[in-house]
Amino acid sequence: MDASKQQAFLGMGAMGRGMAAQLAMKGGLSKPILLWNRTHKTAVKAEESIGGNSARAVESLVEIVREADIVWSCLYDQPVVERVYEEILEKVDLVGKVVVECSTITPEGADGLARRVVGAGGRFVTMPVFGSPSMAAGGQLSCITAGPAADVEAIKSFLVGVMGKAHIDLSDQTPGKAQELKLCGNIFNFTTLQQLAEFYTMVEKAGIGAKRGHQLVQALFPPGTPQAIYGEGMVTGRSFDTQNIVVDVEKTLHIAEYVNALADRNGVPLKAYNLAVDNIRAVGDRGDFTAVYGVVREQSGLLFVPNEGSV
Template sequence: MAAQALRFAFLGIGPMGEGMSENLIAKGNLQTPLILWNRTKERAIELSKRVGNSIVADSLKDTVPRADVLWMCFQDEAAVVEIMDELLTTNVAGKLFVDSSTISPSATNELASRVINAGAEFVAVPVFGDPSMAKIGALTLIPAGNPESVSRILPYLGGVVGRAVVDLSGEKPGQASLLKFIGNVLIMTSIEVAAEMNVFAEKTDLGAHNILKLFEALMPGSPHVVHTKQMISGDYHKHKPGVPVAHAIGLTSKVQELAHSKGVSLKAYEVAVNHLKDVEAHVGSSGGIFSIYGVVRKEGGLPFEN
């Protein structure tokens, strides 16, 4: 099939990009080695040596003539704009740009416009999940853009880079970023609910393990189940976080700004965001989103660590 003959480059081998590119290599049925590029080249070299079927580009511009699809995944909006500024100094006509970075809806639409005006295609594919989920191909992906462009990347999403796809074909790329923003409300409030219920159960001697049983019975496969398992395991204080607290606070601030601009009140979300700030004050950069459990434990008179 023609789609299988596409040449891919993956730009941005951070914690998320590493897992996504590994799965693209392992399950994408690529006919040519995946081209890897990262601002810290050593990280791309290490990944290539470990997973095989890949090559490391010497420079960012070197990826353009050698790939049909340029898939980006960077941690912040400034990095995406900087990378795109450099890429668009080359001839990108006919290329397909795929962006899985978490950036604002307006920035996504602006990038899409620039890419399309340069004669290329653009699909936004923001993701739900953390690096551990990226590693095992369990992400939920949200593609949006021109239907023909989305159809070119769809075979590499569900069952390859991720588990599930929320297809927004035909909608502006920024709509995918908007859904990612609003979906963050679900993620953060479900973490808050799980943390509060677990602490309540511990303080009443019911035990968090029984809260997990309840979630599994009432909402199997829900974020509440995943979050409670993370909390009970102690991963939130034993290991380096998949999503650093500073990064999470940056995203939640943008979500709150958007909600405020639309006259929307997100009271439950505010509670979770304030607990994120407490996490940063308590453990600094070693904290993550699941460390909310630790600060809720402290508020309940329990130790931060379980």
Template structure:
């Protein structure tokens, strides 16, 4: 399996393609409905590029589980192997090799990917070897709602702390004492204004809304209502309106502030 030479370039390329196809809002007007579909574009891309046997393609993109399974079938039909490998972690964590990698697909194929995860690009694996490829992206989508809800909770808390006279700094003392780690990191992003000062978003609002949309669609399919995600997505829409493509998921804080008659920027 020629995974070892091709893992990293395909990891980047397929992840980028998946993200682009998912968030694109300007489909080719001349294309047929079939040609405009993600499945068709993946199939065309892969059919034209996968022409050698014993090829292995991992993918880190956050896409709907159904898309993951269709992509796996397309690749398998071309005689190559596919491993779903979405990751949890910001770009800085990727640079430091601290991502959490979620692996799914045939156990033999997953085993060939693992040397490039723990100790290289990640600090830990969540291993779904032998399970359908969509299992990995299903966890990724549900897991991302925890991040979304965390930012929503922090945003509402900091806004109320300011409006009630407690103050953001005092609330932050509680957060860093009780919830060290991501909660404290995001709390700092809010109170220090990082949510609107960055030149490039850490977690782009367009991608955050894409992920929220996947979660809501998945929930609807299975008869679940995720009201917290619905509220957060409404706030993300406000962030898009206020900041455009520079908007960050942490901008939810600005949207909550506006609802409380405060300025978006703290």
């Protein structure tokens, strides 16, 4: 895709902010990337973080999409995606625009949105991503794309080496297929949380200590892997910081609903996955989703939040 095209990014949450910054810094763009968020001051902060010469916050959703040639979006959940695109489809001429939807939504939601965007004259690619906010900020995401091959080709230069480290290309498959693969991959995330929570609790109760146990995790799993990232949050206590939630429980449980719906359609019992889901649900408002560690601690007769000496 010609880097002279005007790019816009909708959604300045932890993931979207990092992705937009990588586009601005590494995408070779000739124009500042346009930023939008439902809370405008969040977009302004993102502009300041990226740099005023490389980014510009726009308050109006309609105006930013009108001005853009390529519209990326990474929004909180499916209801937000539906509300945002309802306004776009009602008020903006999408003819010729490339829309890249990166939010985690249902496969049916992705296919339905694609039909509406294409019906309005636009081009549509779905691109859910794997990785943490820190990986988004470092351009280390794994990107899954689906949609017409020509439309995927139009954004390919902004993936590996810019926003991501890997690209799983499902070109010419329906947009929902990328979401299906993303949901299947969520099984790794949740079961990893459960495994780590059990491991750190076990080494704590055995008198070894979670910090020493974490040295084994670091030896077995390279930096940037879910094990390394989630484990670091557990042993440093970041998992229990209710003022700086990285991935909140409510959003996590929405995704679990999508995963289980897909599993039910395919007749796959996700027993290990749903053990993790139950424990994430038990976290409540006591931390982010990695605070499943605290739930397993409680189940084992320990305090939910480790004291400083134990970690």
